[in-house]
Amino acid sequence: MTRSPGRLLRHPVGPLAAVLAAAGHPARFEILQALVAGPKPIAELQAELALASPGQLYHHLKTLASAGLVEQPERGVYRVPPHAIFPVLALASAAADVAERSDGRPASP
Template identity: 35%
Template sequence: MDNRLTELERRIAALESAADARGGARRRTAAGQAEATRALSELRAWRDWSDVAPALAALGNPVRLTLLREIVRGRATVSALSQVDGLGTSGQIYHHLRQLTAEGWLHTPTRGTFAIPSHRVTALQTILSALEGS
C-alpha cells in the first residue's frame, strides 16, 4: 500500500511539474477568466431575471430539497418517500412534488414514479455546488 501511494504521489508531482513548465497553470487561469467574462456578458444580456424566480423559489424549501435528494438516491415513489423522516404525510409530500413538477424540477416518466428531467440535472448540480459551504 505504501509503495502504491508513493508511486501515485510521484506521478502527480511529475504531471504538475510538466504543466507548470508549459505554463499550464497560467493557461488554465486565463481560460477560466475568459469563461467568466463570457458568462458575465451573457448575464448582462439576460433582460428579465424574474422569469426564473418561480423555479428558484421551488428549491427554497428544505423539504423539497430533501425530496429531490431522495429521488436522486432512488426513492422515486410517494410510498418510498414517505419512509423518509421529516417529509410529512403523503398529502404533504404530494403537495411538494406538485410544486417541483410545476416548475420543471420533476416529471413522471411512469405513473406514480418521479424523476429529475435530464435537462435539469446539471442545473440542479450547479446550483447546489455553487451554494455549498455558503
C-alpha cells in the same frame, strides 16, 4: 452548458426566481436530493423523507414539477428530468459554496 454573465443578467427574472423558490424550500430540496440519483416511487420517497403526510409530499412535488425540476415518467414514480440533473447539482454546489463561505469556513473541494 455555457452562459455568459451578461446573458444571465439579462434573462427575465420571473422564470429564474420560480426555479430558485421551488428549490429553496428545505423539504423540496431534500426531495431533489433524493431524486437526483434516479426515479423513486412515491411510497419510497415518503418513507425516506419522513414527511408528516402524503399530502405534503404531493404539494411539494407539484411545486417542483411546475418549475420543471421534477417529472412523473409513470404513475406513482417521480424523477429529476435528465436535462435538469446537472442544473440541480449546480444549484447545490453554488448554495454550498456560498453557505460555507458565509460561515467563515473555506469552501470544500
